[in-house]
Amino acid sequence: MKLLLAEDDAMLADALQTxxxxxxxxxxxxxxxxxxxxLLQKQRFDIAVLDIGLPMMDGxxxxxxxxxxxxxxxxxxxxxxxxxxxxxxxxxxGADDYVTKPxxxxxxxxxxxxxxxxxxxxxxxxxLGQLSLDHTSRRAMVxxxxxxLSGREWTLLALLANQRDQVVTKEQITQAWSAEGxxxxxxxxxxxxxxRLRRKLEDAGLVIRTVRGLGYLMEAPS
Numbered sequence: 001m002k003l004l005l006a007e008d009d010a011m012l013a014d015a016l017q018t019x020x021x022x023x024x025x026x027x028x029x030x031x032x033x034x035x036x037x038x039l040l041q042k043q044r045f046d047i048a049v050l051d052i053g054l055p056m057m058d059g060x061x062x063x064x065x066x067x068x069x070x071x072x073x074x075x076x077x078x079x080x081x082x083x084x085x086x087x088x089x090x091x092x093x094g095a096d097d098y099v100t101k102p103x104x105x106x107x108x109x110x111x112x113x114x115x116x117x118x119x120x121x122x123x124x125x126x127x128l129g130q131l132s133l134d135h136t137s138r139r140a141m142v143x144x145x146x147x148x149l150s151g152r153e154w155t156l157l158a159l160l161a162n163q164r165d166q167v168v169t170k171e172q173i174t175q176a177w178s179a180e181g182x183x184x185x186x187x188x189x190x191x192x193x194x195x196r197l198r199r200k201l202e203d204a205g206l207v208i209r210t211v212r213g214l215g216y217l218m219e220a221p222s
Contacts, residue, residue: 001024001025001026001046001047001116001162002025002026002028002043002044002045002046002047003020003025003026003027003028003045003046003047003048003049003112004027004028004030004036004039004040004043004045004047004048004049004050005017005020005027005028005029005030005049006029006030006032006033006035006036006048006049006050006051006054006059006062007029007030007031007049007051007054007078008031008032008051008053008054008055009051010031013029013031016049016105016108017029019105019175020109021172022171022172022175022176023109023159023172023175023176023179024158024159024162024163024172024176025112028043028045032054032055032056032057033054033055033056033057033058033059033061033062034056034057036048036050036054036057036059036062037057037061037062037065037066040062040065040066040070040073041066041069045073046074046116046119047073047074047075047076047112047115047116047119048066048073048074048075048076049075049076049077049078049112050062050063050075050076050077050078050095051077051078051079052077052078052079052081052086052090053079053080059077059078059079060077060089060090060093063075063077063090063093063094063095064093064094067093067094071094072119073119074096074112074115074116074118074119075094075095075096075097076095076096076097076098076099076108076111076112076115077090077095077097077098077099078099078100078101078103079098079099079100079101080100080101081100082100087100096115096118097111097114097115099111105179106178106179109179110179113135116135117135117136128161128164128204128206128218128220129204129205129206129220130142130143130203130204130205130206131161131201131204131205131206133157133158133161135158138151138154138158140154140157142200142201142203142204143203143204147200148200149200152177152193153193153196153197153200155176155177156173156176156177156190156193156194156197157197159172159173159176160197160208160216160217160218161218163218164218164219165217165218165219166217167211167214167215167216167217168215168216168217168218169214169215170190170215172215173190173215173216174190194208194210194216205220205221206218206219206220206221207219207220207221
């Protein structure tokens, strides 16, 4: 999922970019409203996070502009303003959600995932080999047969699939589990879940390869 992060606070932007990348988002950062507006017009994003207090062009102006061309794009506003009138103004301008600073990262991820689910009703978001993933229902199927997956197995499978042909580190996996409210686990636990997924994907035309010292990579064997 490609995400635009428009945030002028360099330290916060850097932290968010690292954390969001760790849970499977491809993040493009815009340091001001003018850059955010340009990127939204020139590139395709699955979701956008806009700080209201952006320099050069504030977040509400960016939002109003993008709504003219991309009315269905999920947009979450960030702001230090927590007054009711500010929240109402943001939602009336076309935002899908509004989060006030400071916030907890797991809550931000949960809100982003909820917006993505609502924006893609009844549409499988991935089809890889014989594997199809439906992020709306958090279900996976191989050749039309549903896989029995625990919550952690689903999160791990979705992360690997979203970053297909790219290495997913153990740190990214533990961050993804933690973001969904679970406790983090060590490497041995991750290896157990990887082993389970490998068995369940035997007929999917996909393999999960161990990249020694780095992590895991999902790919279709040649």
